[in-house]
Amino acid sequence: MATTGTSSTPSATSTTPRTVLITGTSSGIGLAAAVGAARAGWRTIATLRDTGRADALRKAAAEAGVELDIRRLDVVDEDSAAAAVEGVIADYGRLDAVVNNAGAGHVGTLENETVADVRKVMEVNFFGVLNVSKAAMPHLRASGGRLITVTSVGGVVGQPFNEAYCAAKFAVEGYMESLAPVARALGVSVCVVEPGAVASEFVNNLGIDLEEYIAAAGPYSDALRNYVNRTVPQFLPGAQTPAEAAEPILDALTADRPAFRIQTSEWARGFTGTKLRDLDGSAVQALTTDWIS
Template sequence: MSKIILITGASTGIGLETAIQLAEQGHKVFASMRNIEKSTLLKQTAEKRGVKLNIMQLDVLDDQSIANCISEIIKSNERIDVLINNAGAGFIRTMEQASMDEIKQVMDVNFYGPIRCSKAVLPFMRKQKSGHIINISSVGGLVGQPVNEIYCAAKFALEGLTESLATYLEPYFGIHISLIEPGGVITEFGNNLTNYFNSTGGILNDDYKPLMENYMGYRASFTDEVKEKVFQKPAQIAEIIIKCMNDPHPKVRYMSSEGVATFTKVKTSLDPDGEILKTQVRKGVLNK
């Protein structure tokens, strides 16, 4: 059955590929982005692959922008079946080096953005007693990593939010909520991350210099050739998102690869998909 789907951050990478694949499967896809002028690649890809998309302006930092987008979707379709919170941004810098404005921005995009969008669709999903919110997290939402602590903190927060909502949204309102946890993916995400780091001073001449040199050397080891062998492609992550969406009994979490499962095994081996803990909490707190 065709679904009405809204995806954020669809101008490139995982968002773009997910929007295209969903449209190829016959769903009505509203592919949104903050700057509509950056929709050229999405339009070209859609035309090349013979699919139709509804391209929308939506800034996850702007409540009114979100309300306008969802209002238009509801007005023309009278429902919304799936929200894919894909928009996000990375950040390289130690906590001490980072400004509070930078820290707030990372939290705003990666955590408050999904909250804003989810709060906006939930009234409609509750009314229709169905829906699925899919949050694009990261391996960084499960394992804290050096020099990425602010980004990891935002994704950890998203994981905690999702796990908590999963305990009651489905039994009380028929709404599923899930996490997708990719590792390394070949997109512009990494390049944007490095470009921002370099544009804001790069490796500073302070006590953290040896740490930053070590870490940036590690990042430099991921050449294009290495990425082709080790990293996943956006199309592969899109397939996992669609698998999650089509699952008759969606899990809390979907890791994107065996590599992610191995990297997070110490923390997740007893409950890799999050279902055991969700059920345990439901029974203990809600008697459900």
């Protein structure tokens, strides 16, 4: 039976520890969140599309002295998401939280990419979130649990050459913002976590040669080069670490009443605040225009 009237997670006991499923744990924020949750006493199901890429995850868990249950979950495959969730229920009997972290970066602009390219971005970053969330919701209702989704400051502020990526993250934020009061009425807390630049493999995982991409961008080449020169250094060492970005996720797992929208750094709070105060859009347009000029 679904629980109602509470937004707190159930207390763990020696026989029924709290169980969290986290997607996209091969590296970065997902890996740090999985290790951090296990360290905090959660039974942690760390999922990734290709379990052959779990070496870094296993190493981090071993170094932290924690155990992870590593499983395959391809978020774009509805059947894979459903099977992963049902496997957790079959093995552990409960699911107290889900962290939707899996996603993929993308650089491009409308004239230089196909609509099919945009659909692929939406499949991973938006529909993938829905696949996992839909499979999990009945069990989160049963536990009075948490649905936490890692979005991005790009889910609040549209950014040059990130049209498809930001569109997907905007969609996630709009969906979850709309779902939150409905889920809350049935005992499930919903929130989004918005990182800024994180020192991770995000840029490398774009899967493109940036120099070749710039050279092939035609009339957009100069603006794209300016954007890349400004943006890529943001992800280098000196940026927020994955562990730092994961801390607000871990806090949201246990807070009595987590905020709906959570930024992972002061920079992210300032950046998203620019948009949320910008009623006519002029402040954001001035800011992002400067990135490509």
